[in-house]
Amino acid sequence: MTLGVHSAKFPTEKLTTSIREAVMRHEMSWPVINDAGFQVWNSYAVRAWPTVVLVDPAGRVVETTPGEISAEDFIPTIQTLIDQAEQNGTLQREPITFAPEEEAEPTRPLKYPAKVLAAAEDRLFVADTGHNRILELKLDAEKQTGEIVRVIGSGQRGLQDGPIASTQFHGPHGMALVGDVLYVADTENHAIRAVDLANQTVRTVAGTGEKGGYRLDLDQPPTQIELRSPWDVYAEGDIIFIAMAGSHMIWVMLDEKQLGPFAGNGREALVDGPRGEASFNQPSAIDFGMGHLFVADSEASAIRAISFDEESQVMTLIGRGLFEFGDIDGVGGEVRLQHPTGVAVQGSTVYIADTYNNKIKTLDPTKALVETLIGSGESGHADGAFAAAQVYEPEGLDVQGETLFIADTNNHLIRVADLSTQTVHTLTLTGLDKLMPAIPALEREPDHRLEAISVQAGDLSITLHLSLPAGTKLNPDAPLTVRQNGSVHQFQAGDDLRFTAQIDAAQDLDLDIVVYYCEAEDARLCMIHDTRLRLPIQVGGEAQTVTVPLAVE
Secondary structure, eight states: OOOEEEOOSSGGGGSHHHHHHHHHHTTOOSOEEEOTTOHHHHHTTOOSSSEEEEEOTTSOEEEEEESOOOGGGGHHHHHHHHHHHHHHTOOOOSOOOOOOSSOOOOBOSOSSOOEEEEEETTEEEEEEGGGTEEEEEEEETTTTEEEEEEEESOSOBSOBOEETTTOBBSSEEEEEEETTEEEEEEGGGTEEEEEETTTTEEEEEEOOSSBOOSSOOOSSOGGGSOBOOEEEEEEETTEEEEEEGGGTEEEEEETTTEEEEEEOOSOBSOBOEETTTOBBSOEEEEEEETTEEEEEEGGGTEEEEEEOSTTOEEEEEEOOOTTOOOOBOEEGGGOBOSOOOEEEEETTEEEEEEGGGTEEEEEETTTTEEEEEEOOSSOOOBOEETTTOBOSSOOEEEEETTEEEEEEGGGTEEEEEETTTTEEEEOEEEOGGGGOOOOOOTTOOOSEEOOOEEEOSEEEEEEEEEEOOTTEEEOTTSOEEEEETTEEEEEOTTSOOEEEEEEOSSEEEEEEEEEEEEESSOTTSEEEEEEEEEEEEEESSOBOEEEEEEEOO
């Protein structure tokens, strides 16, 4: 079995709630220990993140390997352990199951959105990272809404090019728009994708889909070069800069034909100097302004800048090293951040997503002055004045005019900060019917099987008896949808939930139902319930109507 042990570096990572969010975000199916006191770490004499320890059935340590590894490398050793355990009778093949601590979270329109891109005053792209897709929104500032006008990606995890409805991503993050082409850092696919918005297609322009090593073979086309966790992109015409978090470097792609390192030597450290000799620490966000490329150098809790003069240099504006972090505003060396993952530049201001401090901060590079703009330091969701507003591990930022857009990642929301009025509101999503799951495959098993009924042949009137969780209501901006044998029925809030099915013979009537509902007091906090009900039907009875219970939990 696999057992994860989380021995945290950052204070926020010691919180069980934070670890639980990370486990759900990365869809881990194995148990994870919160080793906040480093007890397990010390027991196994671990000295580095990450470290893999193989333990045999008798509890003996067989092998300890620090650093990033390939699972395939461990297959021979694991197979030997299995063979030995089978021979001496200590092998148990029964699967180990673990009951969840609590009920699963409801499905939301967004799931861990990581980055945002403001393409115009009324146009916003959102990396809906947990759902493996990109959303394009049309903004209405007066109504404080964002209408979903385009969904890029099927939502299925994978690496597949083609039409936007069927293409696949895996954990997309940063985006950059060049004309009608949207470039996407497809992080978990270790690739850069290009979305042709005019032709509604997606193609891979860099990366093979496999995680690259540390030896670089750059004498080949970009689609044949292996990348390591590209996290963000910034475009300047045909030049695409890439924050390559996994290799601790900034890369550059020229005209989709040439690809290679631009800054950083690949070592994880906080070292300034000529861009080819400098070192980075999991750079996770980049943006350009004031003649410099600004970098959120996350693992060092630092903000770096790369100059574009003849002697291009990397300089550290904020941050002291891998183990210097905290939550301190001020000037220069006294400032402490905690794992920042977002930057956005406007004029002489750099906006920072100080992720683990649950804050948005500003940096004036001319003074090295950092100040908190939004957030109390406590995780939460609260709109209103900047001083009272709360966010929960925000990752992505972009600014357009007097509006700062925030990917409020662990709240599964997009927040909008009005820089002129110093207030924050939550963006209400409309057009949610475009998120409707594709017609389920015929082999999909029902989520609930209802009791069989006997009816007359002909038209059967079916009424849904809907019950929602306490304190919620149907979303007035998205219809409740029922798919039944190729027919689609849609109902608005307040409608009589009744439709007709044609019954000619005994059959299993499958009802695929999507319910959009929101918290009654805050309509911006909305969820999605997607279920398949199976109603077995016999012909020969007298019933012409049936009521079907639909409980949203």
